[in-house]
Every structure is written in C-alpha cells, then in structure tokens.
Amino acid sequence: MTEAAPTRTRRSDATRAAILQAARERFAADGYDRATIRAIAADARIDPSMVMRYYGSKEGLFAAAAEFDLRLPELTAVPPDQLGERLVRHFVDRWENDETMVALLRTAATNPAAAERMRGIFADQLAAAVARAVPDPETAPRRAGLVASQMLGLALTRYVLRLPPIVDTDPAELVAWVAPTVQRYLRGTPDA
Amino acid sequence: MTEAAPTRTRRSDATRAAILQAARERFAADGYDRATIRAIAADARIDPSMVMRYYGSKEGLFAAAAEFDLRLPELTAVPPDQLGERLVRHFVDRWENDETMVALLRTAATNPAAAERMRGIFADQLAAAVARAVPDPETAPRRAGLVASQMLGLALTRYVLRLPPIVDTDPAELVAWVAPTVQRYLRGTPDA
DNA sequence: CTGGAATGTCAACACGTGTTGGCATACAGT
DNA sequence: ACTGTATGCCAACACGTGTTGACATTCCAG
Numbered sequence: 001m002t003e004a005a006p007t008r009t010r011r012s013d014a015t016r017a018a019i020l021q022a023a024r025e026r027f028a029a030d031g032y033d034r035a036t037i038r039a040i041a042a043d044a045r046i047d048p049s050m051v052m053r054y055y056g057s058k059e060g061l062f063a064a065a066a067e068f069d070l071r072l073p074e075l076t077a078v079p080p081d082q083l084g085e086r087l088v089r090h091f092v093d094r095w096e097n098d099e100t101m102v103a104l105l106r107t108a109a110t111n112p113a114a115a116e117r118m119r120g121i122f123a124d125q126l127a128a129a130v131a132r133a134v135p136d137p138e139t140a141p142r143r144a145g146l147v148a149s150q151m152l153g154l155a156l157t158r159y160v161l162r163l164p165p166i167v168d169t170d171p172a173e174l175v176a177w178v179a180p181t182v183q184r185y186l187r188g189t190p191d192a
Numbered sequence: 193m194t195e196a197a198p199t200r201t202r203r204s205d206a207t208r209a210a211i212l213q214a215a216r217e218r219f220a221a222d223g224y225d226r227a228t229i230r231a232i233a234a235d236a237r238i239d240p241s242m243v244m245r246y247y248g249s250k251e252g253l254f255a256a257a258a259e260f261d262l263r264l265p266e267l268t269a270v271p272p273d274q275l276g277e278r279l280v281r282h283f284v285d286r287w288e289n290d291e292t293m294v295a296l297l298r299t300a301a302t303n304p305a306a307a308e309r310m311r312g313i314f315a316d317q318l319a320a321a322v323a324r325a326v327p328d329p330e331t332a333p334r335r336a337g338l339v340a341s342q343m344l345g346l347a348l349t350r351y352v353l354r355l356p357p358i359v360d361t362d363p364a365e366l367v368a369w370v371a372p373t374v375q376r377y378l379r380g381t382p383d384a
Numbered sequence: 385c386t387g388g389a390a391t392g393t394c395a396a397c398a399c400g401t402g403t404t405g406g407c408a409t410a411c412a413g414t
Numbered sequence: 415a416c417t418g419t420a421t422g423c424c425a426a427c428a429c430g431t432g433t434t435g436a437c438a439t440t441c442c443a444g
Contacts (some may be wrong), residue, residue, distance in 0.1 A: 011411075012421065031302035033225040037402065047423050052403060109301035109352055110223035118353050127357075145349065145357030146369055152353070153345015157337065160301055161310050161344070165319075165337030176382035177338055181373045190368040203441075204391065229432065239393055244433060 016054050018044040023065040027103035032062060032111045059113065066107070066117060068100045070125045075133035083133055084183025085175060091151050092171045095159065102159045105152070122148055134186060146185040154178060208246050210236040215257040219295035224254060224303045251305065258299070258309060260292045262317045267325035275325055276375025277367060283343050284363045287351065294351045297344070314340055326378060338377040342370060 022043035026035035037058055041048040055061040071094065078086050095101055104121075108114040127144040134140045154174065157163045166174075184192075214235035218227035229250055233240040247253040263286065270278050287293055296313075299306040319336040326332045346366065349355045358366075 010420080015421080034302055036400080038400090048402085049404080049424085050422065053421085058402065106301045109298045110226055115353050119355060122353075122355055141357040142361060142369075145355050145361070148355055149345040149349045149358060149370075150342055150373070151345070152348055153341040153343070156344055156348055157341045161307050161314075163311060163314055163337050163340055165333040166341060169334060169337070173382075177334075177377070178341075180376065180383065181342070184372065185369070190365075191372065202390085207391080228430080230430085240432085241394085241434080242392070245391085250432065 012054070015044070015046055015050060019046065019051055019054060019061070020065055023061050024100055024103055027062065027065055027107060028099040031103075031106040031109070032114065037061075062107065062111075062114070063117075066100065066104050066114065068098075068104060068121060070094065070121065072125060072129045075129050078133070080133070080187060081183070083186050084181070085179040087147070087186075088151070088175045088179045088182050089171075091154075092175060095155055096171065101155065105155055106160060130186065143185050147182050150178060150181055150185070204246070207236070207238055207242060211238065211243055211246060211253070212257055215253050216292055216295055219254065219257055219299060220291040223295075223298040223301070224306065229253075254299065254303075254306070255309075258292065258296050258306065260290075260296060260313060262286065262313065264317060264321045267321050270325070272325070272379060273375070275378050276373070277371040279339070279378075280343070280367045280371045280374050281363075283346075284367060287347055288363065293347065297347055298352060322378065335377050339374050342373050342377070346370060 019040065022040045023035070026040050026043065029035070030039075037048050037051050040061075041051055051058075051061055055064055071090075073086065073090060075083060075087075104114060104118060108118045122144070126148060127141055130144040130147065131137060131140040134143055154166070157166045158174075211232065214232045215227070218232050218235065221227070229240050229243050232253075233243055243250075243253055247256055263282075265278065265282060267275060267279075296306060296310060300310045301307075314336070318340060319333055322336040322339065323329060323332040326335055346358070349358045350366075
C-alpha cells in the first residue's frame, strides 16, 4: 500500500518534473508531432520508457504539460476604462515568462485535443472573466471571442510566425497599440 | 525534345491539378505532418508515386499547394477612412472561398518553411500594400504587422481553433467589429 | 502499324516513431 | 542483513512514413 497522510515525496518526483519541463520546451519549440518522446527523454536525461511509465502515453504527457492557467486578474476590481490595457499587459507578461501557451498554440493548429483544450481555456477562463466586466451580459461571449482573436493573433505573429515588425516591437509599445482594441471589444460598440 | 510554341497541354495536367487540389484540402484539414502522401493520393485517385514524379517530394508538393495570392485591392484607390472596412471585408471573403490560407496557417505553426512563406506573403503583399496607404512610411511595417496580428488571429480562432463565438458570428458582423481596429492600425495612433 | 515516350501501378526499402517487456540496480522497511 | 518495491536502462516490436525502382499500359508521331 501507499502512504497514509499528506502524500510523501517520492524520489521520482524530480524525474517527473524534469520530463515535464523538457516536454514543455519541446512542444513549444516543435509542436506535438515533431516533438518526439526520444528527444524529450534525451533533454531530461532519462530513458524514453520512463516517459511512458510516468505519463502513460505521449497524449498523456501532453495533457500534463499543457495544463495552463491564464491567471487572469479579477476584472471587477479594475476601473472599466483601463480594462483593455490591464488585460493586454497581463497577457504579454504571461507569454513572455511561460512557454506553455506557445506549446499549446503550436499544437492546437493540428491536434484536435489541443484545440479542444484551447476552447476550454477560452470558455472557462477568458470568457468567464469577461462576462463579469462587460455592460450587457448577452454580448459577453462575442466580446470575449474578439479579445481572443486579437490576443492569440498577437501570440501567433510574435512567437510562432515571428513576423519581424511584431518581434522587434517591445512589449510596452505593443500594449499601447493593442490595448485600445481590446478596450473597445470589451466595452464599446462595433462603430465606436 | 518538347514542343515549340505556347506550352502544349499535356495529358497529365489533369492529374497534376487533382493532386494539387487534394493536397490543399488535406493540408488545410490536417496540417503538413498529418497530411500523408498516401491520403492525398487516395483523394486524387492516383498512386502515391505519381506525387513524387510530378512534385519531387512532399516539400515540393507543399510548396506548390501553398502558393497564395492575397489579391489585395489597390489601397491607394480606396478612400482613406474606408481602408479598414475594405481590407477586413476582403480578407474574410478571401478566406471563406479559398482554403489555401488555412492550410498555410496550420502548417506554419510547426513547419519552418511554411512560416518563412508566411513571412514572405506578409512582406511582399500585405506590408507592400500597406506602405502605400499609410501617412508616415516610417511606421508602415509596424502598422502592417498589427493588421496581420488581428487578421491572422481572426483566421486562427475562426478556422483553426473554431472558438464558438467567432464561428457563429456571420462575416458582416465580424467586419463591423474588426474594421475599426484595422482602420486605427493603418491610420491612427496608439492612443486614438 | 510501330516504336518510343508519357503515364500509371505495384511492391518494396529504409527509417523513425510510440510503445512494451525484461532485466539490472538502488532504496527503504523490518 | 534481507526482501520486496521503486526506479532506471536496454533491446526489440509493430507500424506508418516518404521515397524508389521495376514493370505494365496508354498515347502519339513517323
């Protein structure tokens, strides 16, 4: 039997963590198909069969590695006219410091399960937060969708496609340009 | 030797075209890695080896299938205050009727060559057109990049990730919401 | 009609993949 | 010290892939 109370630390936890980190890096750099278990295992300096033992399958590994929390701030606490800037700044910060989102984005382009997870993150985290920061709740899903289109487009062009003008622009300037867009998507109307 | 004058029609042209169409559909649906030559050949009702004969390799086939012309209108002929609407409407129309862009987008997420082609399309077609429709030429690349981030984000969320609120919104309404964004990216300033 | 080129089919190769089971070693509880 | 278990490595399997070459068939110029 296993232990009693609060889950003893196993010696393999270090290995598990190393695998997970290597997996995130490889998935972010290469996407699901091109990131091989052998390469991930080599990065983590363990045998490929260890990945199977601890995560069951490549899909299981990805599911574990693609856990992602946007860590959105509570939007009801933000002055309504600063929602756009706050949100955009938060996203950019988050992406610059955690490659999980890029891994997810790269993979979601070809992997249905990853796309489904993206839709889940959108619905459970972004749309949910937006719903509490919007004038008319009826319009919340569409507003959240528009915000997602701009934010994911920014992530795509900056981290995946690497369009030079977007890569070369520093985060503060990006925020300055994009914040008004998100602000209008959240609180404005199509024609204003 | 081959023929003299204006390139006689060969009997294999139909096969070539069938392969190309099947390739575009498969690349659009599955992305580069998951779209197999065998599947493409089956769709085109020919033998996989024909693909090799006519296109040399899978990369060569993709290069041929991912030829894409945005067919941007001449922006200098558009009233400056309608640039956003014109551009957004054009993009959405183009995507709804030609899946090549989706194939390219799906593939570019994991395939460096496809990403490079995306950057080429951006630079040679979008950025070039934008440069002629912008007040200060100095700012043109960044403006074009911002436009790309919004337009590609829309394509990504609508055709690849299939976020429900974006999928369910009809093109006209999308244009209404997004046009002002693009208009500001083209002619406005960060804070207005 | 006939020979050679164009077009198409078939079977196979070489390779990399995810995955599996067996075996060695290190650890922890008694 | 001894035993059972956790942890790790190795070799191999089964499979699908892009790609290739040999062979059959169809077309067309002479």
